[in-house]
Amino acid sequence: MIELLYPLIFSEMVVILVLLFRTPLRNLLIVLLDKLKRGKGQIVASTVAVTVLVVFVSRVYTQVQIARSVSDPLAVNPTDQVMMAWGMLETSLMGFALFLALMIDRLHHYIRELDMLRKALKVTKQQSRAANNMKSGEVLKVLKEDTASLRANMGSLESDREEKVKEAKATKAEVDALKKQSEGLNTENQNLQSQLQSADKTLSSSDEKKSL
Numbered sequence: 001m002i003e004l005l006y007p008l009i010f011s012e013m014v015v016i017l018v019l020l021f022r023t024p025l026r027n028l029l030i031v032l033l034d035k036l037k038r039g040k041g042q043i044v045a046s047t048v049a050v051t052v053l054v055v056f057v058s059r060v061y062t063q064v065q066i067a068r069s070v071s072d073p074l075a076v077n078p079t080d081q082v083m084m085a086w087g088m089l090e091t092s093l094m095g096f097a098l099f100l101a102l103m104i105d106r107l108h109h110y111i112r113e114l115d116m117l118r119k120a121l122k123v124t125k126q127q128s129r130a131a132n133n134m135k136s137g138e139v140l141k142v143l144k145e146d147t148a149s150l151r152a153n154m155g156s157l158e159s160d161r162e163e164k165v166k167e168a169k170a171t172k173a174e175v176d177a178l179k180k181q182s183e184g185l186n187t188e189n190q191n192l193q194s195q196l197q198s199a200d201k202t203l204s205s206s207d208e209k210k211s212l
Helices: 002-020 024-036 040-069 078-211
Strands: none
Touching: 002 024, 002 078, 024 078, 040 078
């Protein structure tokens, strides 16, 4: 039994050391443990573990009974002492092997959970970046729309300004024409007044002649 327990314990220690360090070998070992815990592999591993546990409990009970049955340790012959020591060693190795198996199982479980948490965190970061990019895109879109609307408003204001300028020029031209027309009328009025004055003088002179 001891010949089987020593290689088992050393193998379990090597597995624990491999699981403690992040190497490609650990990834391969995790894949193997995943397959072992699925389907028939899980049933076989559970059966072996339960069997070893039952044998361990039986050995512990036997060792306790033997220790209680021996009233005087000095009266035990050397052969019985060797057998007792051998049984105690087997029991201790069996318990240590069960403990290492439990350690391997828990390490594998926590490593898988850690990997799942890292993947979830990575997905969350990617979603957060995508959301930020979408928000940035939406902000840029709104800014572009605002810029386009401002340009359209500026174009309409520019066209309105041009129309006002044209209207002002047309009004100025009309005012200039009215000024010219007014000046022409003033000139004609002055001419008419001079003509009237000359006509009055002519009439007054003719009247004087008639009176003489």
